[in-house]
Amino acid sequence: MSAETQNTLTHATYTKASSLRIAWLIAWRQMVEAIRTRSALVMTGFFLVFQTVLVWISLGPMLQGPLSPRGMIFAGTFMAFYLLFVGLMPSTPAIGIASGVFAGDKERGCLTPLLVTPASNTAIFAGKVLGAVLPALAYSVIGILVYLAEIALLYGPDKLALLPVGLSLLILLVIPALALLGATVASLISSRVTTFQSAQNYSSLLLLVLWFALLGLVFLVSIWGLWVFAAVVAAIFALDVLLIVVGANTWRREEVMARQ
């Protein structure tokens, strides 16, 4: 060992980084790890190809050629429904990722080094959840952009104007709300179970509930109109915030260690 190295083997005291910065560091690392997960990438790629083909087959005959006023309304509603579909479908793998943020890391032994840092419980929990949500949102944005680009390229940019503005905006809001809900609940499940397998099982159940809720939402909109949809979107966001706050305030690294 060199003298230089020998000298550096002393002790130091550093000022702890702020909880916000630590949460961001953890989230960023979590996101990069999630994006690097091959299975998630493969699933996202599959969804993108699937949605492209689906849009081409199902919307193609409707959007080619001149449309009657009634046909324009019908096509616009159909396009909005697809917008919801393509926005949420790519975020599905992210729920799988979220279910591994605690349980998966614990199984791989990656969680203990993080828990032994001076990072607060809130910073760790918030960072982990944010790290699970961000890839979900990124995949959703990619899905939506690919969808809109496909319509513009295959059928002309003017066809995008067929999308009903109010409904489309609410759909663009409900996508992150639902992705956040899925990822948050999956993270909460992941933080409270002992194995990744359990986390995935419970998260699959969650996914099923979410898809049924989505179908119910579509049904509600068709019957009760946009105001109900807006209220539901607001309620989902409120639920997201509530879950994150409750999760961050109740999660304790001790419980994780005690369950090991």
Added chain:
Amino acid sequence: MIEAHNLTRRFGTITAVSQLSLQVPDGTILALLGPNGSGKTTTVRILSGLLAPTEGEAIVAGYDIHRQPDAVRAHVGLVTDVPGLYEQMKVTAYLDHFGSIYGIPPAERTHRIDTLLELFELDKHRHEKMVGFSKGMKQKVALARALIHEPPVLFLDEPTSGLDPIAARTVRELIVRLKRSSRSIILCTHDLDEAERLADQVAIMRQGRIAACDTPTILRNQATGETRVHMEFADTCPLPLETLQTIPGINSPRFIDAVQSDSSDGHHPSLVLEYFAAQPKVVNPQVLTRLITAGAQVISVECATLSLEDVYASAMGVSDKQQTDNQSSIDEAKNALPAHRER
């Protein structure tokens, strides 16, 4: 400095650690020995601020584990048997990530990472992803991670577990270097040899309690305070055990090769005599004089203090008799093997 008093941790009805007290001054290594489930890892988790004790107090690096767990975690490093790395990352990025969490300024972080990579001989691999690293290299990275914030206290929970002998030796050498830099180190291990070589103090844990704690030398002496003597003869020992037992200071004399040397006429030649003596310098000359006078042809006399393994077995409640029985069973099995082959 680590100082713990009466630490107890219960999980429901199970008591993992009970009334544990210990002290590890700066620049020393305390080895925690014990079987799985004896409470070593729970002790380390309590002292590193990961688990709160149900009862008891501890000061780690000057901070109270009850009132200042964040400060405790900021001043300790922990390495477990699983490196727990984000293996798709490069070493430098990984260490930088943890350095950032500990709040080390960027310039200092870079310098620190360079120093650690040099120390652990990983500088050649700084641009490689860790997924291709050997277990030994990964464990070095884990050690580097534990040292990135220059903690005065280190917890090493079976750091050489699963490593090949060369990698294990490298890690042990690094542990010795870390001790020299005035760190208090707690080393959990199953490896008695490792504990004996590295530790200044050894604490043997059993069922959540410290069954014995002292320097390896004192522990050995405390176990019986006696030296075991093996005396080998060219022919049968001329004195019976009854006569030998009359020599002052000789304890538990016995012939230990009777079974192996069984002769066809039923006579058991006594080729090796074993006894214990608290004062071998006084007892051995007396025994030798009596034996030689009686015509014994002594080939060798071997004195051995107890090994840490004996002390460990003693603390675990494995009696000398059980050890002997176990050894006899092994010996019998070994002896039976060639006979079986001959048939």
